[in-house]
Amino acid sequence: MLDEMVYRSEDVAAAERFDYWVELLGRTHAPLELWSDCADDFRFSQRVLELGALTVWSADFAPQVCRRTPKLIRQSDPESYSLSFGVRGTSTGVWRHREAMYKASDVFITSTSLPSEVRSTGIMTSVVEVPKSRLPFPRDIVNRIVGAPMSAQEGMGALLAQFLTGLTADTAPYQRADGPRLGVVLADMVAGLFAHILDAGDSLPPETHKRTLTLRIKAFIQEHLYDPHLTPAAIAAAHHISTSYLHRLFRDEDATVAAWIRHRRLEAARRDLTDPALHATPVHVIATRWGFPRATDFSRAFRTAYGTTPTDHRHQALCRQA
CATH class of the missing domain: 2.60.120.10 (Jelly Rolls)
Structure with a gap:
């Protein structure tokens, strides 16, 4: 802290x-x-x-x-x-x-x-x-x-x-x-x-x-996580820079542009999955909300990042909160 x-x-x-x-x-x-x-x-x-x-x-x-x-x-x-x-x-x-x-x-x-x-x-x-x-x-x-x-x-x-x-x-x-x-x-x-x-x-x-500029780009990404068409090319165009320059900006970050987008989307989805107020919202709806239109892609990415499925993670988190 x-x-x-x-x-x-x-x-x-x-x-x-x-x-x-x-x-x-x-x-x-x-x-x-x-x-x-x-x-x-x-x-x-x-x-x-x-x-x-x-x-x-x-x-x-x-x-x-x-x-x-x-x-x-x-x-x-x-x-x-x-x-x-x-x-x-x-x-x-x-x-x-x-x-x-x-x-x-x-x-x-x-x-x-x-x-x-x-x-x-x-x-x-x-x-x-x-x-x-x-x-x-x-x-x-x-x-x-x-x-x-x-x-x-x-x-x-x-x-x-x-x-x-x-x-x-x-x-x-x-x-x-x-x-x-x-x-x-x-x-x-x-x-x-x-x-x-x-x-x-x-x-x-x-x-x-x-x-x-990097901070402005990150804020833009955060505001458009829901958009499945949020790509490095789209981000670069929105900020009037080349895609290659965008990738150079992220060389000093912890991840590539695509990896940073995926991480922020997964973190947002994980937060919603553990929200008691959203317990009745289907997993695929939460996935779509955060830029994962295909449920299989979301499940695969979630398991790779956190070592468990979205459904199991939600169940364990809600049980702890009960």
Whole structure:
């Protein structure tokens, strides 16, 4: 399991909760001045994942005002960018060069080196903290987009939001050693988003270009697993690259393109087979749903991958759950 910490207001006495929250934000983001009408009994929860040089944290907290002042910046600056993905609630941010309102499903970038004030209603958010040293952009250029609201429902913003949601939903499948690797992937995705916003694709190192494209391709595959015509040629055409280049992108992965598609389909089918809510759904229907139109092909691939038939696997899993 990944390195993970969970903090809740219920862990401390009511009179100490707001100060505790101020301390937590100072550790996970940067030192801040905070005010809240709910300070006498401030309610919050925070979950923190350490991914190598990057930190991901999600939080649910009462209305507040937070301010990053020039004095605090001089005293302590972790030199990082933060990407905040709204899940619930609204916020208003003020910088020297911009004032903007953010709603749920928006993402906005902040810099620990710039003075700011953010007023939030009761809010739920997910945040990525990225050291500036991990991104290949001049800081004065990135400062132009600090505070600008962007959609997390389409394009690069949606891709990053989907990755973040999947990562934070369940950390059990990952080992502690995966943390730094996931941090590298996440840093590349953030770099891709910045490049998209700045229209500075040529500023990305070639290796980051390749990683970002590979991530987009994997997201495309995941969204089209149901399609039995999902082939390397179709994937390459959808991304305006040659099939040979697609295969080169996957040389550094654990499997070929076709093998990666087959593995993701089998994992999705295996998950459905063990879902009690789908116990009455025939095996062949689940197989078709995940891109295996021929039951014999599905059974053969499933047995090769897991050493048992789909029917036996379902029976054993449901018996354990009973």
